Amino acid sequence: MRPRMPWAVSLTLSVGVLVTTGLGQTAFQNSSAPTVTSIAHKQAPQFSFILFWKQQDAHTQQFAETLQSAVAKRSERANLTSVDIKDQANRAVVDHYGVNRAPMPLAVCVADNGAVTGVFTRRPNDEAVERALVTSAMAEVTKALQDKKIVVVHVKPTAKSSLPAGAVEFTADPAFRARTKIIDVVISDPNESRFLADMEISPRDVNESMLVIMAPPGVLVGKFSGSTTKVQIVAQLHAAGKCCNDENCKHNQKAQ
């Protein structure tokens, strides 16, 4: 019988759930209207760390122990599952994440909505593990981006604030309607303080609705005021990520 490492627990039902969740989310891609997710009062997401491994060597052992220790400190929010990629029984999960030819060991952090919120190819430190445990809004945004959707985050001063006209027009445009996801975040929501801080949005400065637009695979298109028109949003979207032509890019010669 093959010796097992202490951390190499067998696959649990959770992996099956993760795979199913991930696959299930792709169904949204075919819908014709933008989906709206309201984050207010949503419970903090749960996370599963999946450790993929191939060899039971010292490097894998250290990697697993470090990860296990970091996850154990956050057991109320996260759990750890290990997957031997050579085991045919794990074929479905390995194929789902496409890691059969990835450098091993490899760990991914998956939120309960199927979004991959962290990838670790080197021994994960405590800080990196903590950063992978994102807020509900961040998990929703990440999932939408991984589903190749444009994300319009509506940061609103109150729960009742309506989507600005420019964003309504943008999401109604046939060119963007089917692949846009709107995520509502109330500025005063304490659960989303990290998200707002990362986006450099201060609750004190927001008196009216604000839009943060992101495009796949992970491009911050920009932050817009509530009065921004659809034309301005589309123009910014097309200009985004044009690398050195972007005036924010350090390689842009004209900007220097």
Add this chain to the structure above:
Amino acid sequence: MTPNKLIWKELRQRPTAMVTCLLAITLGVTALVAIRSVTLYSECAVAEQMEALGANVLLLPQAASLHDYYSADAHGATLPEEYATQLALANLEGVQKISPKLSVPAELGGRRITLTGILPQSEFEAKAGWQSVQVFSKKHAGCKKQPAMNADARPESENLATGRFVREMRETEVYVGADVAKSAGVTSGDCITLSGLPFVVSGVIPATGTADDGRVFAHLHTVQRLADRGETVNVIEIIACCEDAAGGLVVQLGDMFPDAKVVTITQVVDTQVAVNRLMTRLSYLFFGILLVVGVSSIAGTMFANVTERRREIGTLMALGATPSVISRLFLGKALIIGLAGGLLGYLSGTLLAVGAGPYWAGIAVRPVLSLAAVAVALAGVVALVASYLPARRAALIDPCLCFREV
């Protein structure tokens, strides 16, 4: 008898001297035109490469040597394929596309071809998506990936020709290079057999003028299985978003993969530019040597000609020919030889460049018309300069002395 008739008669009566002078000039101009033609086209090819691949970086095995960007995978050394995934997961700034390649020899219809395994970009897109979460923490400093909003509508064969990648590829399909398609008579939709496995030709790649024209592209994992090469690749081509970012990537890649060699297109091109510069200097050196030989040959022949024709020169002068008419006779003869030598040299140099260019420099060379004017004008001037002193000597001959010799 007019001076022109005298010149033509003189050329016909002294064919050996004329051929010697003509040969000297022709050889010099041939060398100049051939080397300059190849160099000019090589410079154009380098400029095109820089335009198309300016921001590309190659990750090669340490043992690999690189002379031509397009043949970067034409060596036996390998890297682990997992390096490509590691790169995708690292989400380095400025990396737009990752294209690992493995090339093996194969046969198609009895002809030897290069079968190149490539991975479609879709294999890396999911991994790149895993880094979406970094959108929250990484502030805009360097190059960002372009938003993946519109699926590229171009055919995959064109993606391969111009962008050196494919978006999607099944394990049973192939894309065929222009030269292979032509020689094997293969078109899109055909079924072919490679190493005993059937494949469907999904497209013929438009001619690129590079080694890619002689390749058949298949899915990397299929090629690995066919060649029994395991999970390895010969090269990982990284398409960076701009040249500046590509430069910055070199350091990061060097740290990530210490057992691999990182080469930028600029480094490859620098080598080619150095070779071009050497060839240009060599062409001037050849021309200089042959110029000296040609000038000496023409001057010597002309001096001998003047000595031989002393009596005829004296007779012409006694009949009323002025010294300038005598000078014009010799200079006219030299000019005809020079112009003919320049033209012949241009033609032979161009033929040599067109025929040997693909072997010398691996590029297709076409006639450079502007060199024709340069070659003819230069040869004419050289012939005139070489004949100046003999013509002057002929013009100063005293007819009385000539008759006294008779």
